[in-house]
Amino acid sequence: xxxxxxIASHHFAAPTAADARAALTRVVGAERAEAxxxxxxxxAAVATPRERMSIAEIGSVAERLVARGGAVQSVAQAxxxxxxxxxxxxxxxxxxAPATVEIAR
Amino acid sequence: MTPFAANDPRxxxxxxxxxxxxxxxxxxxxxxxxxxxxxxxxxxxxTRLGLPISMVSIIMGDAQGLAxxxxxxxxxxxxxxxxxEWSFCAHSVxxxxxxxxxxxxxxxxxxxxxxxxxxxxxxxxxxPLISSRGHVLGNLCVIGAEERTxxxxxxxxxxxxxxxxxxxxxxRRTPG
Numbered sequence: 207x208x209x210x211x212x213i214a215s216h217h218f219a220a221p222t223a224a225d226a227r228a229a230l231t232r233v234v235g236a237e238r239a240e241a242x243x244x245x246x247x248x249x250a251a252v253a254t255p256r257e258r259m260s261i262a263e264i265g266s267v268a269e270r271l272v273a274r275g276g277a278v279q280s281v282a283q284a285x286x287x288x289x290x291x292x293x294x295x296x297x298x299x300x301x302x303a304p305a306t307v308e309i310a311r
Numbered sequence: 312m313t314p315f316a317a318n319d320p321r322x323x324x325x326x327x328x329x330x331x332x333x334x335x336x337x338x339x340x341x342x343x344x345x346x347x348x349x350x351x352x353x354x355x356x357x358t359r360l361g362l363p364i365s366m367v368s369i370i371m372g373d374a375q376g377l378a379x380x381x382x383x384x385x386x387x388x389x390x391x392x393x394x395x396e397w398s399f400c401a402h403s404v405x406x407x408x409x410x411x412x413x414x415x416x417x418x419x420x421x422x423x424x425x426x427x428x429x430x431x432x433x434x435x436x437x438x439p440l441i442s443s444r445g446h447v448l449g450n451l452c453v454i455g456a457e458e459r460t461x462x463x464x465x466x467x468x469x470x471x472x473x474x475x476x477x478x479x480x481x482x483r484r485t486p487g
Contacts (some may be wrong), residue, residue, distance in 0.1 A: 214349035216425035220395065228314075229373045232327040272341075280341040284374035287392035291374075294386040 210261065213295040214235065221297075223247045233281050240279060246270035252268045265289050320370075320401035326371055328413070334355040339483040340369045340378050340448060343391060348479045349379025351453065356472050357381045358466055360453050363381055367476050368400040368449035375400055375449070378480065380463040385430075394408075395425045399432075400450035405447050407447055410464065411436045414458040421467075434459035436466065438473035451476050 210220035223243075230239035250266040252259065262282075268289070271282035315322040325331060335341050349367045357365035365377035375398040377383075378393050387393055395401045399421060402410045412418045412435040415427040426432050437452030452471040 215429050216397075218425070225373075233329050233372060235331060276336050277329045279333035280335045280371040281373075283341045283343065283376060284371040284395070287371075287374035287390060288378055288394055289387065290390040291393055294389045298386055 211296070213292065213299060215299065218292060219296060220261060220292050221285065223264055223265060223267075225288075226264055229285060230271075233277055239264070242271060242274065243267070248272075259273045261289060261293065268304050289293055315396075318340075319393060319396050320398065320405060323405035325447065326370065326395070326401070326405050328446075329356050331351055331448075332372060334444055334446040335369060335371060335448060336443055336450070337485045338442065338480050339485065340376070340452065340480065342373060343376065344378075345431050346479070346483075349476060350381060351439050352472050352476050353377075353379045354381040354478070355381055356451060356453050356469060359468060360461075362434075362453045362455040362459075364454040366400070366450075366451060366452050366454070368398070368437075370398065370404050370447075370449045370459050371393060378449070379476070387426075387430075393426065399424075399426075399435045399454075400437050400452055404447045407441070408435070409441055409469075411452070411461055411466075413460050416458075425445060431456050433457050434461075438466075438469045438479065440473055440477050442477065448480065467478045 212219040227239055230242060246267045249270045250268060252263050268282045268285040272279050275293050317369045320326060325469050353365035353367055364382040374395050387423055399410060399412060404431050412421055415433050417422045421427055432454055435452060435456040437450035439450055440448045442448055451469060
């Protein structure tokens with residue numbers, strides 16, 4: 207679960223590390239997903255893979271996964287698109303309608 | 312067992328098929344490279360059908376990306392894609408068939424998508440882009456803000472443009 211606000215207008219929660227790892231797992235299986243995630247966290251200087259990661263940290267790890275190529279690149283690019291969607295919708299909510307942002311429960 | 316609802320496109324195994332996602336990589340579609348040829352195909356689709364938006368979409372597991380587009384604006388343009396659970400195009404990955412929505416506000420699958428309820432999409436027609444290896448990559452689609460029907464001639468035109476898009480995409484295949 208994210209501690210960031212969800213976007214009320216679109217019912218869209220901030221992507222989490224668990225979401226990203228689950229996306230990887232669906233494609234490469236749990237064992238390889240955990241190994242890839244841990245490696246990418248190390249490369250991104252996220253010293254200890256953990257559940258509560260910032261949007262920026264998840265994005266940085268996903269960018270390392272993009273560099274793996276193959277099916278993993280496709281999965282990681284999807285993670286980045288979800289992060290960008292969240293960031294753009296959150297920015298729009300801040301700029302035009304702060305009341306549409308609520309804290310995720 | 313899938314954690315997703317039956318009408319969520321992510322419940323379809325094809326969405327997460329490693330071979331399909333590898334194909335997207337092999338065709339250079341996962342690196343968000345802009346392609347003026349695919350943009351031109353999207354522009355032609357929108358113009359000839361008299362609709363404001365067209366996309367050459369790529370469905371990459373949990374998100375829809377874009378290989379070409381015309382007429383996008385706002386957050387979808389800035390994000391260069393959207394979560395796949397909001398995507399019209401993703402349904403063709405599951406069915407391998409065109410997906411047509413004449414009135415999204417009353418459509419049983421799409422009516423609750425935020426791109427309908429918030430962003431105002433009302434009509435949609437998409438043709439699956441199927442690679443030479445048989446994988447559905449995404450759709451060539453057109454989108455509008457008003458309820459609309461799509462005639463047989465219009466669907467045939469979309470099929471022709473989708474074939475051109477696939478031919479262009481195949482030119483990008485990584486040798487090997």
